[in-house]
Amino acid sequence: MNEKGLQADLLYLGEAKYGKASPAEKTLEAKTFIQYVLDNFATVEEAEKALKSEPIHMISKGMHAGLHYMVTDRSGANMIIEIAGGKLKIYPKAGNAVMTNDPSYESMLKIYDYYNEKNLARNMPGSPHSVDRFMRATGWLEQISPDKMDTIINLVPGKNFAMQARMSVLSVMRTLSTPFAISTERNPENSTTLWRGISDLKNNIMMFDLADSPSTVWVDLNKIDFSQGERALSLSDGEIKQGDVTRQFTPVQ
Structure with missing residues (x-):
């Protein structure tokens, strides 16, 4: 971003x-x-x-x-x-x-038309293949509410719609991910999903959900001073992070 x-x-x-x-x-x-x-x-x-x-x-x-x-x-x-x-x-x-992997986007749209005629919301394919992941992502995104949901907003930090939207997208991405530490002996192409990233372009928030961590973290770019020019910053200090980690970056020597 x-x-x-x-x-x-x-x-x-x-x-x-x-x-x-x-x-x-x-x-x-x-x-x-x-x-x-x-x-x-x-x-x-x-x-x-x-x-x-x-x-x-x-x-x-x-x-x-x-x-x-x-x-x-x-x-x-x-x-x-x-x-x-x-x-x-x-x-x-x-x-x-939505974009996953093969086949080409043009071919993927033709496959989508096939599933859409069968009511994609009720007939989502479930394998880890890129075609199936594309269809699941598309089918779920079509059902996500574009508005604040009063029935669940009390569960969202700060009762914030922007956070509701981020977590909605993250929940979809989790349904598309290959489980952590899965064996690839039978299907070597099914590589473990190591992380998921969410970007809120309107609010300059970048969120990361790491498969090997029990928590989700995010960075608020509004809190970073870019006037100092290009700098390399890192979060890799070996400690488990949680929530807003914008102030926890340290300079890379």
């Missing part, structure tokens, strides 16, 4: 095809794409316009690691970006958007 409330994320996509760039093309290492987006843009609209007007050929140096990306801003605008033959394929999406 950058200071303008623009968020960029990446996930593995085996189907990504980088291709070979011509000498005349501008290139960008796929692993640095997120940094490029966060350094240069404040909104999805800005990023989309720039990426379409000045095409970039994505490359992957060394070991091939197929990737795809989601960019989101405070307005609720999203775009999912995938790579085919080195070229960017951009899928704008307002409101709720």
